[in-house]
Amino acid sequence: MTGFMPVIYPDELIYSWFCRYYVHSGYPNNRMALEDILYNRHNNPSKEFLGHLNPEMEQVIKSIYPIDELILEHTMFPQYARFIECPKKKDALYRLGHDFCDAHLLFTILPRGEGDKYLKYCPVCASEDREQYGEAYWHRKHQIRNMDLCIKHRCKLINSKITATSSQTFTLNPAETVIKEEEAVYIANSLKLKFASYMEQVIEAPMDLENDISIGTILFYGMEGTKYMSSTGKTRNTQTLADDMQRYYREISLNEVASMYQIQRTLLGNRSDFSVVCQIAFYLGISIDNLLHPSLPEELILKREGNRGSKEETPEDWNQYDEEMAPILEKVACDIYHGNISDTGRPERVSERLIYKFAGIPNHRLGNMPKCREILSRYKETYAQNWARKLVWAYQKLKNENRDKPVFWCNIRELLGVKKKNADVITPFLEQYADKSTADAIKSLLNL
Numbered sequence: 001m002t003g004f005m006p007v008i009y010p011d012e013l014i015y016s017w018f019c020r021y022y023v024h025s026g027y028p029n030n031r032m033a034l035e036d037i038l039y040n041r042h043n044n045p046s047k048e049f050l051g052h053l054n055p056e057m058e059q060v061i062k063s064i065y066p067i068d069e070l071i072l073e074h075t076m077f078p079q080y081a082r083f084i085e086c087p088k089k090k091d092a093l094y095r096l097g098h099d100f101c102d103a104h105l106l107f108t109i110l111p112r113g114e115g116d117k118y119l120k121y122c123p124v125c126a127s128e129d130r131e132q133y134g135e136a137y138w139h140r141k142h143q144i145r146n147m148d149l150c151i152k153h154r155c156k157l158i159n160s161k162i163t164a165t166s167s168q169t170f171t172l173n174p175a176e177t178v179i180k181e182e183e184a185v186y187i188a189n190s191l192k193l194k195f196a197s198y199m200e201q202v203i204e205a206p207m208d209l210e211n212d213i214s215i216g217t218i219l220f221y222g223m224e225g226t227k228y229m230s231s232t233g234k235t236r237n238t239q240t241l242a243d244d245m246q247r248y249y250r251e252i253s254l255n256e257v258a259s260m261y262q263i264q265r266t267l268l269g270n271r272s273d274f275s276v277v278c279q280i281a282f283y284l285g286i287s288i289d290n291l292l293h294p295s296l297p298e299e300l301i302l303k304r305e306g307n308r309g310s311k312e313e314t315p316e317d318w319n320q321y322d323e324e325m326a327p328i329l330e331k332v333a334c335d336i337y338h339g340n341i342s343d344t345g346r347p348e349r350v351s352e353r354l355i356y357k358f359a360g361i362p363n364h365r366l367g368n369m370p371k372c373r374e375i376l377s378r379y380k381e382t383y384a385q386n387w388a389r390k391l392v393w394a395y396q397k398l399k400n401e402n403r404d405k406p407v408f409w410c411n412i413r414e415l416l417g418v419k420k421k422n423a424d425v426i427t428p429f430l431e432q433y434a435d436k437s438t439a440d441a442i443k444s445l446l447n448l
């Protein structure tokens with residue numbers, strides 16, 4: 001290691017810190033800086049987290065800052081892990097900082113929407129940082145998903161050209177060189193500002209590693225007394241809640257408005273996506289304190305978690321259960337088929353196994369659910385068809401990303417992990433999913 005670690009700035013992403021290390025230490029190129037930082041350039045480098053550090057860098061960093069503090073205050077950890085179960089949260093924190101585990105293995109990281117594809121910045125923050133520190137840097141809170149404004153300056157965030165994902169070619173792009181001087185566009189919508197400020201406060205609040213009341217239970221009691229729950233507390237009107245929420249958030253032009261399916265999964269306690277939880281909690285008027293440090297009487301928690309358990313065992317009315325699950329299943333099947341469920345966007349075959357996993361239905365239930373089975377049958381495809389579809393997807397993705405550069409077989413293999421040996425079974429299906437020239441291009445990559 002030839003460089004010197006600078007001081008990390010308030011709310012700076014670790015990735016940004018590494019970018020500045022690269023510049024300040026005068027490395028001739030990215031590759032050499034990355035070799036000094038990472039254990040292996042191909043081993044989960046990360047813009048949102050820490051990545052796999054090499055032993056020397058690990059020692060240097062751990063001698064300057066406590067590693068947990070770095071992860072809690074300078075990575076996107078609070079966004080992804082804030083609402084997961086307590087033991088999982090503790091384990092994830094440990095494994096990120098000590099085993100340098102890939103974050104994808106520790107909690108759910110959903111694919112990004114259009115508004116979150118690139119690192120974002122506030123032009124006013126950048127010029128203030130230049131004045132105060134002599135350089136701009138990447139702020140963590142600007143990278144929160146669905147965040148499109150700077151609370152401090154009440155202005156719109158700008159998308160840089162630097163991708164926010166860590167895959168493909170990982171490079172260090174210092175904010176100072178990327179961010180140009182730009183006029184700020186100010187925002188007057190007070191509701192929009194209020195919701196953004198809510199998300200920011202939730203990110204910045206100290207992480208509670210002891211409270212183990214599940215987010216499903218917290219939101220359940222947050223619905224009490226609203227029109228979305230009957231006075232007995234037995235039935236919830238999720239559809240109306242979802243409709244009202246969607247109208248509300250579309251009006252403040254939020255980028256990714258939670259779908260009925262996401263809201264339902266979250267209320268049932270099967271999902272804990274940061275943005276969805278914040279949208280539900282803010283809409284229901286749950287204070288940040290009640291969301292993060294709820295003080296629910298023990299008997300209520302037991303009753304709730306107990307109820308859920310027995311209700312989940314076997315549905316009382318299979319027809320009603322089938323009916324209720326159908327819209328969820330439809331969405332899940334569509335997401336699996338089109339690749340919205342995977343981080344890379346890779347389309348998958350809609351199997352029962354994936355349905356059980358992502359729709360949160362206990363195994364073997366579909367046998368009793370004719371409506372849901374009918375939905376599945378519409379997505380039916382053979383393995384060969386699915387592989388043909390994946391090949392077309394990978395080819396088009398690479399073509400779009402690399403613009404004019406040619407696509408090589410090794411790039412496709414890296415994306416799909418597919419071997420050429422079954423090519424003759426797959427190729428007859430290519431033209432079902434692509435025009436002739438694309439199909440031919442893929443065939444020639446397969447040497448056919």
Ligand SMILES: [Zn+2]
Pocket residue numbers: 122123124125126150151152153154
């Ligand atoms: Zn700002």
